Amino acid sequence: MRSPSGFKFSGVNSGVRVKRKDLGLIYSEKPATAWGVFTRNKVKAAPVLYDMEIIKKGILQAILVNSGIANACTGKRGLEDVQREAEEVGKLLNIDSRLVAISSTGKIGPYLPMEKILKGAERCVSSLSEDGFLDFSDAILTTDTIRKIVYEEIEIGGKEIKILGISKGSGMINPDMATTLTFVTTDVNISLPMLKLALVRTTERTFNLITVDGDTSTNDTILVMANGFSENEKIKREDKNFEIFYNALYKVLKGLAYLVAKDGEGATKLVKIKIKGADSFSDAKRAGKTVANSLLVKTALYGSDPNWGRIMAALGYAGIVIDPEKVDIKIGEKIVENGKPTEFSREKIREYLGKKEVEIIIDLKIGVGEAEVLTTDLTHEYININTQYS
Amino acid sequence: MRSPSGFKFSGVNSGVRVKRKDLGLIYSEKPATAWGVFTRNKVKAAPVLYDMEIIKKGILQAILVNSGIANACTGKRGLEDVQREAEEVGKLLNIDSRLVAISSTGKIGPYLPMEKILKGAERCVSSLSEDGFLDFSDAILTTDTIRKIVYEEIEIGGKEIKILGISKGSGMINPDMATTLTFVTTDVNISLPMLKLALVRTTERTFNLITVDGDTSTNDTILVMANGFSENEKIKREDKNFEIFYNALYKVLKGLAYLVAKDGEGATKLVKIKIKGADSFSDAKRAGKTVANSLLVKTALYGSDPNWGRIMAALGYAGIVIDPEKVDIKIGEKIVENGKPTEFSREKIREYLGKKEVEIIIDLKIGVGEAEVLTTDLTHEYININTQYS
Numbered sequence: 001m002r003s004p005s006g007f008k009f010s011g012v013n014s015g016v017r018v019k020r021k022d023l024g025l026i027y028s029e030k031p032a033t034a035w036g037v038f039t040r041n042k043v044k045a046a047p048v049l050y051d052m053e054i055i056k057k058g059i060l061q062a063i064l065v066n067s068g069i070a071n072a073c074t075g076k077r078g079l080e081d082v083q084r085e086a087e088e089v090g091k092l093l094n095i096d097s098r099l100v101a102i103s104s105t106g107k108i109g110p111y112l113p114m115e116k117i118l119k120g121a122e123r124c125v126s127s128l129s130e131d132g133f134l135d136f137s138d139a140i141l142t143t144d145t146i147r148k149i150v151y152e153e154i155e156i157g158g159k160e161i162k163i164l165g166i167s168k169g170s171g172m173i174n175p176d177m178a179t180t181l182t183f184v185t186t187d188v189n190i191s192l193p194m195l196k197l198a199l200v201r202t203t204e205r206t207f208n209l210i211t212v213d214g215d216t217s218t219n220d221t222i223l224v225m226a227n228g229f230s231e232n233e234k235i236k237r238e239d240k241n242f243e244i245f246y247n248a249l250y251k252v253l254k255g256l257a258y259l260v261a262k263d264g265e266g267a268t269k270l271v272k273i274k275i276k277g278a279d280s281f282s283d284a285k286r287a288g289k290t291v292a293n294s295l296l297v298k299t300a301l302y303g304s305d306p307n308w309g310r311i312m313a314a315l316g317y318a319g320i321v322i323d324p325e326k327v328d329i330k331i332g333e334k335i336v337e338n339g340k341p342t343e344f345s346r347e348k349i350r351e352y353l354g355k356k357e358v359e360i361i362i363d364l365k366i367g368v369g370e371a372e373v374l375t376t377d378l379t380h381e382y383i384n385i386n387t388q389y390s
Numbered sequence: 391m392r393s394p395s396g397f398k399f400s401g402v403n404s405g406v407r408v409k410r411k412d413l414g415l416i417y418s419e420k421p422a423t424a425w426g427v428f429t430r431n432k433v434k435a436a437p438v439l440y441d442m443e444i445i446k447k448g449i450l451q452a453i454l455v456n457s458g459i460a461n462a463c464t465g466k467r468g469l470e471d472v473q474r475e476a477e478e479v480g481k482l483l484n485i486d487s488r489l490v491a492i493s494s495t496g497k498i499g500p501y502l503p504m505e506k507i508l509k510g511a512e513r514c515v516s517s518l519s520e521d522g523f524l525d526f527s528d529a530i531l532t533t534d535t536i537r538k539i540v541y542e543e544i545e546i547g548g549k550e551i552k553i554l555g556i557s558k559g560s561g562m563i564n565p566d567m568a569t570t571l572t573f574v575t576t577d578v579n580i581s582l583p584m585l586k587l588a589l590v591r592t593t594e595r596t597f598n599l600i601t602v603d604g605d606t607s608t609n610d611t612i613l614v615m616a617n618g619f620s621e622n623e624k625i626k627r628e629d630k631n632f633e634i635f636y637n638a639l640y641k642v643l644k645g646l647a648y649l650v651a652k653d654g655e656g657a658t659k660l661v662k663i664k665i666k667g668a669d670s671f672s673d674a675k676r677a678g679k680t681v682a683n684s685l686l687v688k689t690a691l692y693g694s695d696p697n698w699g700r701i702m703a704a705l706g707y708a709g710i711v712i713d714p715e716k717v718d719i720k721i722g723e724k725i726v727e728n729g730k731p732t733e734f735s736r737e738k739i740r741e742y743l744g745k746k747e748v749e750i751i752i753d754l755k756i757g758v759g760e761a762e763v764l765t766t767d768l769t770h771e772y773i774n775i776n777t778q779y780s
Contacts, residue, residue, distance in 0.1 A: 043706030043714045073702050073729055075715060108699025109731050218703050295685075295768075296776055303777025309498025312463050313608050316433030324433045325465060340465055341499050378685075380770050386686055387693025 001151040002130075004162040004187040005229035006030060009132035011139030014120025016068040016106075016113060023117065024139035025089070025124035026063040026183060031099055032227035034060035035196045037203045039220035046071045046078035047102040048219060050086070054098050058192040060225050061099035063183060064089050064121060065140050067168070071104040071112050072218040081112045088118050092125040103181055103221050105142055105168060133166060140168040140181055143385065146263050150255035152248040156241045159232040161188045165252040170263040180260055182207065182222040184252060188245055189228035190235040197238070198246045199224050206253040209285065210261040210374040224249075261374035266381030270374065271301055272359045278369030279321040287362065288373030290318035298378035304353035306346060308336050311362070321366055330361040391541040394552040394577040395619035396420060398518035401525030404510025406458040406496075406503060413507065414529035415479070415514035416453045416573060421489055422617035424450035425586045427593045429610035436461045436468035437492040438609060440476070444488055448582040450615050451489035453573060454479050454511060455530050457558070458496040459503075462608040471502045478508050482515040493571055493611050495532055495558060523556060530558040530571055533775065536653050540645035542638040546631045549622040551578045555642040560653040570650055572597070572612040574642060578635055579618035580625040587628070588636045589614050596643040599675065600651040600764040614639075651764035656771030660764065661691055662749045668759030669711040677752065678763030680708035688768035694743035696736060698726050701750070711756055720751040 003009065006029040014023040036055045038048050054060075064085055071078050082102045090097030104112070127135075137147050148167040153160060169180025190198075203222055228234070235242050262270045273292050278284035291297055294314040300307040308329050315322055329336035332352030335344040352358065393399065396419040404413040426445045428438050444450075454475055461468050472492045480487030494502070517525075527537050538557040543550060559570025580588075593612060618624070625631050652660045663682050668674035681687055684704040690697035698719050705712055719726035722742030725734040742748065 041703060041706035042712050043702050070699075073699060073714065073726075073731075075728075075730055108702060218699075218706060295772075299773050299776035302773065305777065309460075309463060309608075312433050312498060313431060316431035316608060322432050324463065336463075338465075339463055341463075378773065380773055382685075383689050383692065383768065383770055383773065386689035387695065 001149065001164070002162060003133055004164055004185050006187055006227045007185045008128035008130055009136040010124045010127040010129065011132065011135030011137070012120055012123045012127060014066070015116040016066060021135060021139035022066055022068050023120040023124055024065045024136035025121070025128065026136060026185060026225070027093060027128050028061050028225055028227045030227055031059045031061045032225035033190060033192050033195050034058060034223065034225045035192070035199050037199060037222045039217055041218050043073065043218050045104060045219040046074055046082045047104045048221060049079065050082040051101045051103070051221065051223070054101065059099060060101050060223070061095050062089055062093055063101045063103065063223060064124070065103040065181065066112070066117060067140050067142050068106040069104060069110050069112055070106045070108050070219050072108040074111055077111060081114055084114060085117060085121065088121050089125070092122060101223055103219070105140065105181055105219050108218060133164060137166050142168060143265060144168055144170045144263055146259065148256050148259040148263070150252045150259070152252050154244050154248045156232040156244055159230045161230045161232060161245070162186060163188070163248050163252050165256050167256040167260055169260045170265050180217070180220060182256055184222070184224040184249070186224070186226050187229035188226045188235065189230060189232045190226050190245065194235050194237070194242055195224065195226055198242070198249050202246065202250045202253045206250065206257040209288070209371060210257045257374060261376060264376030265385045266379045267376030268302060268379055269355065269377050270357045271376060272357070273373045273375065274359060274361045275364065275371050276361065277364040277366055279367040280369040281371060282369070283320040284369040284371035285373070287315055287318045287320050287364065288371050290314050291362070292373045292375035295378060301353065302377035302379050304350045306331055306335055306344070306349040306353065308341060311360070312336070312339070315362070322364060323366065326365040328363040328365065331358070391539065391554070392552060393520040393523055394554055394575050396577055396617045397575045398520055399522035399526040400514045400517040400519065401522065401527070401529030402510055402513045402517060404456065405506040406456060411525060411529035412456055412458050413510040413514055414455045414526035415511070415518065416526060416575060416615070417483060417518050418451050418615055418617045420617055421449045421451045422615035423448060423580060423582050423585050424613065424615045425582070425589050427589060427612045429607055431608050433463065433608050435494060435609040436464055436472045437494045438611060439469065440472040441491045441493070441611065441613070444491065449489060450491050450613070451485050452479055452483055453491045453493065453613055454514065455493040455571065456502070456507060457530050457532050459494060459500050460496045460498050460609050461494040461502050462498040464501055467501060471504055474504060475507060475511065478511050479515070482512060491613055493609070495530065495571055495609050498608060523554060527556050532558060533655060534558055534560045534653055536649065538646050538649040538653070540642045540649070542642050544634050544638045546622040546634055549620045551620045551622060551635070552576065553578070553638050553642050555646050557646040557650055559650045560655050570607070570610060572646055574612070574614040574639070576614070576616045577619035578616045578625065579620060579622050580616050580635065584625050584627070584632055585614065585616055588632070588639050592636065592640045592643045596640065596647040599678070599761060600647045647764060651766060654766030655775045656769045657766030658692065658769055659745065659767050660747045661766060662747070663763045663765060664749060664751045665754065665761050666751065667754040667756055669757040670759040671761055673710040674759040674761035675763070677705055677708045677710050677754065678761050680704050681752070682763045682765035685768060691743065692767035692769050694740045696721055696725055696734070696739040696743065698731060701752070702726070702729070705752070712754060713756065716755040718753040718755065721748070
C-alpha cells in the first residue's frame with residue numbers, strides 16, 4: 001500500500017475531540033481533476049453545500065476533514081466557517097482557496113470551534129507526508145472500530161497507476177447517495193467527463209448498495225482526486241484503458257463499502273443480500289434494500305433464525321414487480337421454492353446463519369435485474385451504541 | 391361496554407396453540423352491511439385474498455379468526471383451506487358460506503391444521519353469546535400484552551347505536567394499509583357506500599398513521615359489520631347523522647390504533663409525532679412516518695436523548711417539501727427554532743422524554759398539512775422478542 005504519486009496526507013489532534021486525532025488533510029502537489037458524490041438528504045451540512053458548489057469546475061488540490069462535529073444545521077454561520085477553513089488552508093498551502101474541499105462528520109448542531117480547527121490546520125500542513133494516510137484515516141473515524149483503507153495498482157500503457165481509497169462510517173448508513181465519507185486519491189491521468197462517469201457508476205454499484213440502519217446522513221460525501229502524476233496517456237473515452245481504471249476504482253469502492261458494512265454499529269455478522277431475476281436493476285436494489293432494512297429480518301438474522309416468512313413479507317411491501325408464487329430463497333441451501341418452504345433442516349440453516357458472513361440469495365424469476373446489497377444484523381449492542389450519543 | 395344488538399361472539403382453544411384460546415367467531419343474527427380494508431403488501435395471506443373477493447358484494451354475517459398460524463405463503467392449498475373453513479362455518483350456522491369472512495394471524499408458512507380448526511369452529515358456534523367478545527378478543531391475540539377493545543355509544547334519531555371494535559397487533563405494524571387485525575361490529579343502519587366512506591376515511595387517519603417497526607404484514611385486515619338492528623333511519627348520505635356515526639367510528643379506530651401502538655413490541659414509551667405546516671396531508675404523513683421509523687430516532691427516544699439532529703436528518707430524507715432553515719421542533723418545549731437548536735436545558739428535556747407517553751411536535755412552516763403518527767421506541771426487549779420467533 002503506497003501513496004499515489006504527488007499526494008501527501010496528515011492527521012492531527014486539533015482539540016475538538018479528547019486525546020485522539022480529529023483533523024486530516026489531503027494535498028496534491030498539482031491541482032487534480034476531481035469529482036464528488038453527495039448525500040441526497042435535503043438537510044445538507046454546510047461543508048456539503050460548499051463542496052457541491054466548488055466541485056462544479058472539476059478541480060481540487062486539497063481536502064480538509066474534521067471529525068467530532070458535523071457542522072450541520074448551523075445555518076449561515078456554518079457556511080462562513082467552511083469558507084474560513086478553505087481560505088486558511090489555501091493561504092497555508094499557497095493555493096487558491098477554491099481548490100480546497102471541506103468535510104465534517106460527527107454531532108449535528110454545534111458550531112465548529114474555529115480557533116482549534118485553524119490552528120490544527122496549520123499543524124496538518126506542516127506534517128504532510130507521503131506516508132501520512134494512516135494518520136489521515138485515524139483522524140476521520142468516529143464510531144468506527146476498524147480503519148477502512150483499500151489500495152489498488154494497475155498498469156496503463158506501461159505506466160504504473162495507484163489508487164488509494166479511505167473511508168469512515170459505521171452507522172446512519174443508507175446511501176442512495178454517497179454514504180459516509182470516502183476520499184479516493186489516484187495518480188491516473190484522466191479527463192473530467194471520464195472521471196465523473198467512473199465515479200458515479202461505481203458509487204451506484206457499491207456504496208449505494210449498503211445499508212446498516214436505513215438512516216441517511218446529512219454529511220455523506222465521496223470525493224475523488226486524479227492528479228495525472230502517473231503520466232499515462234490521458235483517458236478520454238470509454239476505451240480499454242478506461243475499463244482498466246473503472247474496474248480498479250470499482251474494486252476500491254467495493255472494498256471500502258464492504259469494510260463500512262462489516263463495521264456496522266454493533267453488528268455480529270455481515271449479510272449479503274443478492275437479488276436475482278428482478279424486473280430491473282432498480283427493482284433489484286429496492287428489493288434488496290427493503291429486505292436489508294426490515295427490523296424483523298434484521299433481528300431474525302441476529303438470532304440466526306431462518307425466518308423466511310419475514311423475507312417474503314418484506315419483498316411484498318418493497319413496491320416492486322413480484323409474483324409471490326415464483327420466489328426462490330437460498331440461505332446456504334434453498335429454503336423457499338416458488339414461494340413455499342422446502343423441507344429444509346432448521347438446524348442446518350441455523351448453523352449457516354451463525355457465521356460471520358452470510359448470503360441470502362433471492363430469485364424473483366421475473367426478469368434479469370440483479371443487485372447485491374450489503375447489510376448487518378440488528379443487535380442489542382446497536383441499541384447500546386445509539387441510545388446515548390448526542 | 392356492551393355487544394351491539396344482534397351480534398354474538400365466542401373464542402375457544404382449538405389446539406393450534408398450547409393452552410390458550412386461538413379461534414374466535416363473530417356472528418350477526420341477520421346479514422350485515424360490511425366492508426373491509428386490507429394489507430397493501432403484494433404477498434397476501436390466503437384469507438386476505440379470500441376476503442377481498444367476498445367483501446365485494448358488501449354483506450357479511452360471520453367472521454372466523456384463528457391465531458397461531460397466518461396461512462400465508464401457502465399457495466393453492468392455503469386458499470382451499472380458507473374455502474373449507476367458510477363452508478364449515480356456513481353449514482354450522484345455516485347461512486350462505488359466501489357471507490363468512492376468514493382471518494388468520496401468526497406464523498407465515500405452515501398450513502392450517504384443518505381438523506383442529508373445523509372441530510374448533512363447531513365449538514365456536516355452540517358457545518356464541520352476546521357477552522363472548524372478551525373470549526373472542528383473547529382468541530385473536532398473539533404477542534399482545536393487553537386486550538384491545540374500544541366501545542362507543544351514540545344516538546341517532548332517538549335510537550341508541552353501539553359500536554364495538556376489537557383489535558390484535560403489537561409488531562410488524564406499519565400500515566399504509568389496514569395493519570393488524572381489527573373487527574368492528576355495530577348495530578347502525580347505514581348504506582354500503584356510506585359505510586365504505588366512513589371506514590376508508592377513518593382508517594387513513596388512524597391505523598394508517600401508526601408504525602412500530604416499519605414492517606407491513608401479509609395479513610392486515612380491518613372488517614366492519616353494520617347489521618341495522620338499532621333501527622335508526624338508514625344513513626344514506628353525508629348528512630349530520632353520518633357525521634355522528636363517522637365521529638364515533640373514528641373514536642373507536644383511533645382508540646384501537648392507540649392501544650396497538652402502545653403495546654408495540656418491547657416498547658417503554660408511546661411517542662406521538664405531530665407534523666404541522668407540511669405542504670399536504672400526504673407530506674405530513676410521510677414526514678411523521680420517516681421520523682417514526684428512523685432507528686436512530688427510535689433508539690435516542692429509548693435513551694431519552696433529545697437528539698434533534700437525527701430528527702432533522704430524517705426529515706431531510708423523507709422526500710417531502712422542506713426548508714431546513716424553517717423547521718421548529720418541540721419536545722416538551724421548543725428545542726429547535728428555524729432549523730437551529732434553542733438554548734434548551736438537556737436535563738429538562740431528558741426528564742420529559744422519560745415519561746410513558748411523549749409528544750414530538752414538528753412544524754415545517756411550509757403549508758397547512760397535518761398528521762399525527764403514533765410510534766414507540768426501539769428497545770433491547772424488541773430485539774429479545776424478535777430474534778427467536780419462527
